[in-house]
Amino acid sequence: MQKEAIITCTDLTFRYDTDQPAARPAVDGVSLTVRRGEFLVVLGRNGSGKSTLAKLMNGILLPVEGTVLVGDMDTADEKYLIPIRRKVGMVFQNPDNQLVSNVVEEDVAFGPENLGVPPAEIRRRVDEALQTVGMSEYAHHAPHKLSGGQKQRVAIAGVLAMKPDCLILDEATAMLDPRGRQEIMETITTLNKKHGITVVLITHHMEEAIAADRVVVMEKGRVTEEGTPREIFSHVEKMKRAGLGVPQVTELIHELSWDGSLSGRYSFPSGILTEAEAAEFFTELLEKNHG
């Protein structure tokens, strides 16, 4: 049974420059449904319209054509703007440009304060949100003294304090070092699996897409591919043509299968995603041929 839809985009088109209807729209006829509890990854090269799509999903931008529904609220209806933004939280690329206070806990409180939540309840939510992202001990610190990964976790806590249904991360890991990236990936995986928060992760790190329930590939404002990570990454050549790649392990197996001297003797499966899977495959291969 399919879960209920949290965000429904129907024939969604958006252009920044409405004076030039001839120019290619930034988002071009996208129909996409985000379902409750899922972990959706959006892949696409720079300028493919990912950020525009994200901003359409919580009413920061309004559709030129088509509709966006959050639950059953239309983003074009001004009276739903605040409930929509509360339900669909957003974390951006640069942590420095989304934190509003010099003190971590005050920043986390900003969202609920805007929503008019009573003080005692805000206090509770802030403590809980900081706990969830593992930043409780930094509650009184200044954000500019934290690492990139920690800043982004504070930004995530700021969204969590609004009690959202869905969290959109627009390349939130792009400016982080590998460690920061891992911190964020662990945090959002927990949020998704343990707290049941729907995650839309926009990224161009292919490795981050492996954990997804579903992957969507965007190209020139359109959704060109959709499927499980395994399905998506089994089309290595297609992904490369879209200006993207595949996880390194997938690429390695793919290259091996194209090596004439090897592919004659062994059959290489497509869609191997992780080191563990690759290791298992090679062990099996060795056992079969030499053991």
Add this chain to the structure above:
Amino acid sequence: MLKDITLGQYFPGSSPLHRLDPRLKLVLMIAFVVLIFFAKTLLSFAYLVVLMAGLTALSGIRVKAILKGLKPVIFIAVFTAVINLFWTTGEVPLVSFWRINIYPEGIWRAVYLIIRIMALVTGTSLLLTYTTTPMDMTDALEALLSPLKKIRVPVHEFAMMMTLALRFVPTLIEETEKIINAQKARGADFESGNLLRRAKALIPILVPLFVSSFSRASELATAMECRCYTGGEGRTRMKQLRLTGKDWVIFLILLSLFAAIVLINFIPFPWGTVL
């Protein structure tokens, strides 16, 4: 060098100064700034120095950090002091050479000015920025100015602008440093040449800083909208400001200590000039 700018920096802590209600702190700061200009005699300036030391001790902030915060104003202080040294006339010159006479009055005046500027910076920082979180400061400002809302002054917006400006001081300093290093790596020279040349060398720093500030501002605005910010209307606060008896006690003690500056002027003292 840029790292020394501590403007708008908050030092976390739980001293009596940290815990004092920000509205009272704001009032204290205004009183302090006004009263500083009433110091006239050597004794009252000496008292100012003691007062600053006392405030520092009360705040629990390390002396080193406070001295660091004074660095950027040293130039201004020394500059005004030197001008006063040469321009003040008195009765008997202490030294005279060529057409310059230096009078004891000038020396006192220079010393007074340095103390006054330093006290101004230290006092305002200690009372406000160092010990008050920007959000508290905003709340205090908003509370004190709220009568102006009746005549349609955008008090909340003004207060929010101030918070955000303070929030971005460290970020912009960091960025400036990055740009300077990038330009230096390409052979830019900021340390030699005359004043005009040095000022010109700043252009390649200021232009990218200016441009990036605009994109920062736009991103920040979007992020704030995403967090349901729609202005001051209907907004609650996690930390409610509440005045307690303890707040009033500390406030009155500090206020009397500040007011003593004026009284000390009346104590006769043989040394020093009267301003």
